[in-house]
Amino acid sequence: MDESPGPRRVVVNAIRRPPSEGARIVGLGAYRPARVVGNEEAATAADVDAQWIAQRVGVRERRYAEPADTVVSMAAEAGRAALKDAAADAAQVDTVILATCSMPSPMPNGAAQVAAALSCPAAGFDLNAACSGFNHGLAVADALVRAGTSGGVLVVAAERMTDWVAPHDRDTGPIFADGAAAALVLPSSEPGIFPVAWGSDGTKAGLIAIPAATGRMEIQGRQVFRWAANALAPVVDAACDLARITPRDLKAFVPHQANLRIIDAQAQHLGAPAIAVARDITGSGNTCAASVPLALDALRRSGEITSGDPVLLFGFGAGLTYAAQIVLCP
Template identity: 75%
Template structure:
């Protein structure tokens, strides 16, 4: 690290690292709020039947953050867990990327506060690609590490979606929830994060919005369902092709945990019957950018995937944005 002159003793990351052959996820961490909310409570708020929620989106319970469990607080705990999982200190982190769309204020950015919370000296910036934010952040981290710009990048996805949805809105209230997860990306002798397949369809951005006048999410659920379940299979296929794999070579599919019916449709489209498919949505709800890394963490914790397994991560959501990449399980 180099110190700049001045009263604040600003510190910048060292430069001059050589490019490396690849990058890998070296550690995973997760933070799930303590409060579990079942369908009876969520259904009463939205004026629907509990079984209607389970049948329509597959959610049976979700986590709601307390006042103390802010976006930054959850992100910091998830990041700390990822560092512990990789058995490295915060000194290994040169950059923190915070994927979120639910910060309560645009300034200060959340990532800089996570840097402070972890006690590392790193660059920190927020990234908003909504529900595909973790995939976007992972692609950025992979590029930074491979280029030699950073030796370690912590990608954290943290969301308090309950701040932005109305409990009485049947299209969003029973679905969205809170949580955070993180991945530490380090150099690797060979690629373990493969090229991303990503894009956006801004012409349909109005399908999911948070109008400034209301501060509450509005979502055209049926149209989003049709888009996600019919238009996105080529993105998955492109990610597999860029990794040099057939979908049947994959161990697991970890899609955005938006809706169990969408997840099932995506899994069936791959025609890979042995594929393990993450269904964290049942117990976690839709945690936006945090849903993919939370689901990945849950699969590894359950033993359904192990170190080295090829796994396809796939996020999609507001924007409309999407990002898919194959990674090796840490």
């Protein structure tokens, strides 16, 4: 006997919408796993000194996913929080973009499952630009909304990096962690997401990789550090130029939370000492694509930024990929 469910009505998002003058983030949401892992535990697993982790990378504690915390479930929780923050209904979302590089399998995609979990009648697709994934997703969402292709886009970044790093590997084990964050993007009469400055350098793809033979992340830390701390400065400058804003006009700088020394070097390049700089890495570790929106959410919750403040977001990572844009805080 065929026990498959009967046919369901196919929802087609083919509404003709006029182009919008702009798009804006109207809500943020985050999900941080309950399990907190301090440096003593992480150091023991990697056979290093706990203080060495803090000094070398800046991490003091991080969150690890519980068995029930999947990439999809964490993404759904973050998305639900973003909808609540915006006082928005799931019916307003017709596109879900999931930025992730840690799905356990390439099929099925995660975004469609997130949309289903939130009861969003949405198109859903995954986007893999590793640690700059949220920035890429935000740029795509902005373009979709301004073109009139989408009336509302939920951009979610979710990672379960602990599935892909070896706890005993001192270059990755004590650094990477898990979590998710989301942003709801809706049309706006004025731009709230400014043009993206982005690019990639596939000639350096081998610096951060997960070889099929091992299934574990490998990273050439020193080379990545030099590239991120020095070579990426023009990307930050370009993002400011595209928004016609100077670094001194910014209220905050939210870079990828990869390494505290890299964050400090990039902040110094901006030459705007009065702005808030996200240093979420100290308590969250490196959550890859989720790190930028998690740090943005944390800054807003702390009161360091408020609605309408211009904030520079900057992601970079495996690929190698990079992307930066200025947004207005929701």
